[in-house]
Amino acid sequence: MNVDVAIIGGGVSGLATAWELDAKGYSTVVLERQVRTGGHAFSENISGFMMEHGPSTINAFDPLAQNVSTRLGILSDQAYLGDGVKQRYLVDNGMLKAIPIHPFGFMTANYMSLPGRLRMMMEPFVPRGKSGTEETIQDYITRRFGSEFCERIIDPLVGGLYAGRASELSMPSVFPKMLALEEKYGSVAKGMLSKFFKGGNMPSKRLFSWNGGIGTLSRALEAHVKNVQTGVTVRSIRKTKTGYQVDCGDRGPIQAKSVVIATQPHVASGLLSTVDVEGAEAAHSISTPPLAVVFLGYKREQVSHPLDGLGFLAAEMENIGLTGAQFSSTMFPGRAPSGCVSITAYVGGARHPELARLPEQDLLQLAQKRLGSLLGIQGEPLVARVRHWHLGLPQYQLGHSTIVQTLEDTSQRNPGLFLTGNYFKGPSVAACLGKAQNTSSSVAEFLKSSTDQQDYFSGKQACN
Known part of the structure; x- marks a missing residue:
């Protein structure tokens, strides 16, 4: 097979890259090792309950996400947060503490001590x-807002977003917009207030999914990509005079002018090892600790808690074994049958990778015990399912920007070879879509440049 571009990896990043290149008129093939596409963005209906195996929301204020939804024809299928989302919850000494969702909720709630709130106000x-x-997130937030705010607010947030530790992750790599506020206004709080009073969008103010779950996006992308092949294991990549040869084992080789690696970093490292040692080492250095998703469905009367929020987050100091949980059936319609509720808990990550490796029954027991205590749950669940992600979210640790730059420069060291994925601009679906769009533009620019050069030399030879 001969194509303009071979995309290795059929998750959202790979599919979106192929879709954009198809639209530009280039021939592509997506090579996915699993029997289905979508990667972590997978939604499953289980007896009327909908389980999200990976991401569950997208920022509604992201213009690219809305544009992609429109172009794919799935805009009318969007679902926004339900009216039942009225609080946010944090674990406080083994109990859930409600925090109002307005911008000053942390100031008015009693979750933090008075000295802690006063220190936060000094920012x-x-x-x-x-x-x-x-700086690490911990060092930065402690310096500006105090240690209590970091330990009790930011640490749970980092655990929820990245399944990571604030003491290990890089502030400029994870929260660059917060740094920009400090740079522009001299204060994060001043910057956020300025945006608020100017009518700017506050963080996490509005989220959306689709009625069929986040997997709707993966399915729509696959339907719009011309050539997707599943069950294909790419063994290696090697350079040729005309581009690259992709070894697909018994499926045969593929000749491509350009290759995009859209896999997890450890897979990218292996593929790069034969063509770009520097890039391979950079990708290998990105940590992706295991993560487990525990999905539980109950009759509404089994759960005494009102479930009137997105869910809850837990600081590492609480030591409950969960980074947090989502009240899935409260967030969006159609996540549970009538008269029932669904809850999704998250275990492992950088805090407790060993817990994410526990067998299914042990994870169910852990989640049911913790959720039963926090939410007042009685009896056994109607539905119980576990998803093990042996390689979870990439950790944007100190020095991550240097790693990313090394990987971005792969195409300079190896013209026509590009990378994309959730370890560049952020692990969110919207960030992956944005990076995929940028990657497709870079590939198209390379292909056009290569064609222009061939036309030039062909014309020159003809004239001679």
Whole structure:
């Protein structure tokens, strides 16, 4: 097979890249090792309950996500957060503490101590940090807002978003917009207030999915991509005079002018090892600790908690074994049959990778015990399912920006070879779509440049 572009990996990143290139008129093939596409973005209906095996929401204020939804014809199928989302919850000494969802909720709630709230209010008076200095999230937030705010607010947030630790992740790589506020206004709080009073969008103000779950996006992308092959294991990539040869084992080789690697970093490292040692080492250095998703469905009367929020997050200091949970049936319609509720708990990540490796029954027992205590649950679930992700979310640790730059420069060291995925601009679906769009533009530019050069030399030879 001969194509313009071979895309290795059929998750959202790979499918979106292929879709954009197809639209530009290039021939592509997507090679996916699993029997289905979509990667982590997989939604499953289980006896009327809908389980999200990976991501569950998209930022509704992201213009690219809305544009993609429109172009794929799935805009009318969007589902927005339900009216039942009225609180946010954090675990406080083994109990759930409700925090109002308005911007000043942490100030009015009693979750933090009075000294902790007073220290948080002093943030506008904290001097700017040294420009160009990379800090961990813990160091940065502690310096600006105090240690209690970091330990009790930001640490749970980092655990929920990245399944990581604030003490290990890079502030500029994870929260660059917060740093930009400090740089522009001299204070994060001042910057956020300025945006609020100017009518700007506050973080996590509005989220959406689709009636059929996040998997709707994967299915729509696959339907719009011209050539998708599943069950294909790519063994290696090697350079040729005309581009690259992709070894697909018993499926035969593929000749491509350009190759896009859209896999998890450890897979990318293996594929790069034969063509770009520097890039292979960079990809190998990205940690992806295991994560387990535990999905439970109950009759409504079994759960005494009102479930009137997105869910809850837990600081590592609470030591409950869960990074948090989502009240799935409260978030979006159609996530549970009438008279029932569904809850999704998350275990493992950088905090407790060993817990994510537990057998299914042990994970169910852990989740049911913790959720039973926190939410007042009685009896056995109607539905219980576990998804093990042996390689979870990429950890944007100190030095991540240097790693990313090395990987971005792969196409400079190896013209026509590109990478995309959730370890570049963020693990969210919207970030993956954005990176895929940028990657497709870079590939198209390379192919056009290569064609222009061939036309030039062919014309010159003809004239001679």
